[in-house]
Every structure is written in C-alpha cells, then in structure tokens.
Amino acid sequence: MxxxxxxxxxxxxxxxxxxxxxxxxxxxxxDKYALKSASGIPFSEWKGYEDWSVVSSARTDDVLKVIVANPTMIAAYKSGIPGNGKPFPDGSKIAKLQWSQKKSTEAPFVVDVPDAYKQAFLMQRDSKRFAKSDGWGYAVFNYDAKAGTFTADPTGVQDCGQSCHVKVKESKDSIFHPYQMR
Structure with a gap:
C-alpha cells in the first residue's frame, strides 16, 4: 500500500x-501582437514582419541590426523612392530588428554574430493618421530573452522616433537606410 x-x-x-x-x-x-506601444500603436499592425525582405543592416558598438520592410515599401524602394524625390506611399512599413552581439566561436575568421534578441523598432507611413510626425508612426517593443516576452517600450518613442528621423526628412523621407544593392 x-x-x-x-x-x-x-x-x-x-x-x-x-x-x-x-x-x-x-x-x-x-501573443506579442496583443501589445500596444506607448504611443498607442498595436504591434499587430506589423503582423508578418518576420518574413519581410531585408532592406539593409547596421552595427553599433552594442547591437547588430537588420532592417526589413513590407512589400509596399520594398516596391517603393525599387521604384526609386526616396531618391526620386517622392515620399514612401501610405501603407509602407519598416522594422529595425536588434540583437546584442558576440564574436563567433565557430567561424575561422573574426566576425560578430547575433546573440540575444533585444528590440523591434517599427515605423509605418500613414500621412493622415500620423500627420503630426511627418506622416510616420513609431513604435518600439523590447524583448526580454530570459522571460521570452515582449513589452512595449515605456519611453513613448513616438516623439523620439520622429525627432531622430527628422534629420533625414527632406533627403530620404525620414528613412535612414537605403535599399542595399543585391
């Protein structure tokens, strides 16, 4: 018993x-798509960004970045925007995905590779909805690798995003990264 x-x-x-x-x-x-940014933009508006085409990449001292865009924005890039002086059309969406970096222990040469996923910085063009920020809406979602969860960045990046991107407003329609040669 x-x-x-x-x-x-x-x-x-x-x-x-x-x-x-x-x-x-x-x-x-x-369900990361249930989240809303501090500026009130739902993460769900970027649903499927994981499969978008690569625009460019970048590296800072702290993070590796891959910039991807939705088909509307990729088509605009391929038509010559923003170099032709035209703005990106409404519906254009771009995401800057960021990872911490580490040295590869496997490659036979020195190379930085992604480590822990950190953040999704998101922009979308809607000239009426985001008229106060030059037609672009901004949202940031941070990722906690240990918890395996996203959270909306509490800093209210709507204004911060626009204030940083205004530097290239006239020359590049507020987008820093050009569509890179393939």
Whole structure:
C-alpha cells in the first residue's frame, strides 16, 4: 500500500512539473501582437514582419541590426523612392530588428554574430493618421530573452522616433537606410 501511494504521489508530482513546464512554454509563446506601444500603436499592425525582405543592416558598438520592410515599401524602394524625390506611399512599413552581439566561436575568421534578441523598432507611413510626425508612426517593443516576452517600450518613442528621423526628412523621407544593392 505504501509503495502504491508513493508511486501515485510521485506520478502526481511529475504531472505538476510537466504542467508547470507547459505553462512556462506557453508564457514564452506570448501573443506579442496583443501589445500596444506607448504611443498607442498595436504591434499587430506589423503582423508578418518576420518574413519581410531585408532592406539593409547596421552595427553599433552594442547591437547588430537588420532592417526589413513590407512589400509596399520594398516596391517603393525599387521604384526609386526616396531618391526620386517622392515620399514612401501610405501603407509602407519598416522594422529595425536588434540583437546584442558576440564574436563567433565557430567561424575561422573574426566576425560578430547575433546573440540575444533585444528590440523591434517599427515605423509605418500613414500621412493622415500620423500627420503630426511627418506622416510616420513609431513604435518600439523590447524583448526580454530570459522571460521570452515582449513589452512595449515605456519611453513613448513616438516623439523620439520622429525627432531622430527628422534629420533625414527632406533627403530620404525620414528613412535612414537605403535599399542595399543585391
């Protein structure tokens, strides 16, 4: 009888551990698209950004960045925008995805590679909705690799994004990165 109760108790503990593990996995698979930025823009407006085409890449001392854009913006780049003096059309969306970096331990040469995912900096063109910020809406979502979750950046980047991008407003329609040669 004692062995039987012990066996049942251990089985119950195993089930609880397994369920707890499932709950943690479910938490890590958070619905990031349910979040809204500090400026009120929902992450869901960039749904599918993970599969967009690469525009460019960049590196700072702290992060590696890959810049991707939706098909509307890629088509605009290919038509000559912004170099032809025309603005990106409404519906254009771009995402700057950022990772911390580390030296590759596998490559036979010195190269920095992505480490932990850090942030998605997002912009979208809607000249009516975002008229106060030159037609561009800005949102930032930070990623916590340990927790496996995104959070809206609390700094209210709507104004910060526009104030940084105004430097290239006239020459590049507020977009720093050109579509790179393939």
């Amino acid at each position: 004692r062995t039987s109760r012990f066996t049942i108790a251990m089985a119950a503990v195993g089930c609880i551990v397994a369920l707890g593990g499932s709950a943690l996995y479910a938490q890590a698979k958070q």
